[in-house]
Amino acid sequence: xxATGFSEAHSAEIVDASFAGTADPRLRSVLTAxxxxxxxxxxxxxxxxxxxxxxxDFLTAVGRMCNDTRQEFxxxxxxxxxxxxxxxxxxxxxxxxxxxxxxxxxxxxxSPERExxxxxxxxxxxEPCVLAGRVCSADGTPLAGARVDVWQANGSxxxxxxxxxxxxxxxxxxxxxxxxxxxxxxxxxxxRHYPIPDDGPVGQLLAxxxxxxxxxxxVHLIVEAEGHRPLTTHVFVADSPYLDSDAVFGVxxxxxxxxxxxxxxxLARQHGTANPFRLLExxxxxxxxxxxxxx
Ligand code: BEZ
Ligand code: FE
Numbered sequence: 001x002x003a004t005g006f007s008e009a010h011s012a013e014i015v016d017a018s019f020a021g022t023a024d025p026r027l028r029s030v031l032t033a034x035x036x037x038x039x040x041x042x043x044x045x046x047x048x049x050x051x052x053x054x055x056x057d058f059l060t061a062v063g064r065m066c067n068d069t070r071q072e073f074x075x076x077x078x079x080x081x082x083x084x085x086x087x088x089x090x091x092x093x094x095x096x097x098x099x100x101x102x103x104x105x106x107x108x109x110x111s112p113e114r115e116x117x118x119x120x121x122x123x124x125x126x127e128p129c130v131l132a133g134r135v136c137s138a139d140g141t142p143l144a145g146a147r148v149d150v151w152q153a154n155g156s157x158x159x160x161x162x163x164x165x166x167x168x169x170x171x172x173x174x175x176x177x178x179x180x181x182x183x184x185x186x187x188x189x190x191x192r193h194y195p196i197p198d199d200g201p202v203g204q205l206l207a208x209x210x211x212x213x214x215x216x217x218x219v220h221l222i223v224e225a226e227g228h229r230p231l232t233t234h235v236f237v238a239d240s241p242y243l244d245s246d247a248v249f250g251v252x253x254x255x256x257x258x259x260x261x262x263x264x265x266x267l268a269r270q271h272g273t274a275n276p277f278r279l280l281e282x283x284x285x286x287x288x289x290x291x292x293x294x295x
Pocket of ligand 1: 075078102103104105106196197215248
């Protein structure tokens with residue numbers, strides 16, 4: 001044994017023992033798992049010094065790519081399926097509620113509060129479309145005053161924060177409150193499929209492994225109501241390319257809806273849009289919080 005007692009055979013136990021003084025029990029158990037799995041991983045792949053340096057360089061490049069509007073670590077977690085795994089673990093429930101999916105890196109600015117029916121497309125890039133639905137509790141009770149936070153990419157596949165110089169601030173973002181019947185409605189554009197940012201190290205990883213960077217067309221929603229578990233989800237557009245190969249594994253069958261062409265002058269007038277019009281309907285069911293977790 002060497003002076004520090006380090007050996008290949010017992011590396012994980014030796015490092016784990018160095019954390020014995022950790023006061024926080026959760027941190028202690030997380031470190032034990034991290035050291036155990038990381039040492040097993042290194043023992044399995046047996047990296048050379050050069051390979052390990054490349055791994056360090058890769059993570060350094062991921063960190064360097066991050067700024068106020070670009071989160072390369074979130075992208076890395078997304079393309080490795082870890083974001084969806086954390087989401088699945090955090091949303092285990094026996095209650096029949098709307099499925100959750102990945103948050104993504106573009107909910108980085110607060111959505112402005114808007115009136116029901118408002119048009120969130122400020123740049124006019126995309127085919128006009130009404131998004132509407134109802135928010136209910138698991139037993140079917142409509143949830144009035146629920147917060148519905150919506151954001152999406154424009155018809156060219158870009159979020160406002162990706163093109164700050166050419167896109168109006170808060171383009172395609174809005175925070176709405178459901179009416180007395182639990183309904184929300186807004187005007188937007190038909191979402192388009194788009195590539196996740198692939199000009200950094202995560203893009204290089206995808207290219208090196210023959211994976212494409214695309215996500216199918218979708219609108220993001222965070223829905224919150226008193227006494228209910230908040231929901232982070234998307235509505236995906238039926239027939240969009242990439243529904244079966246989302247770069248971040250976010251698609252769930254239950255979240256796919258058609259964009260219908262509706263010919264109904266009265267309804268068009270109610271939505272403040274020309275007839276006929278495109279309509280994407282998405283109802284949301286929230287899981288009630290257990291009594292002890294209510295504020
Ligand atoms: C998004 O849908 O906005 C997104 C999700 C994961 C990675 C990149 C973008
Ligand atoms: Fe998105």
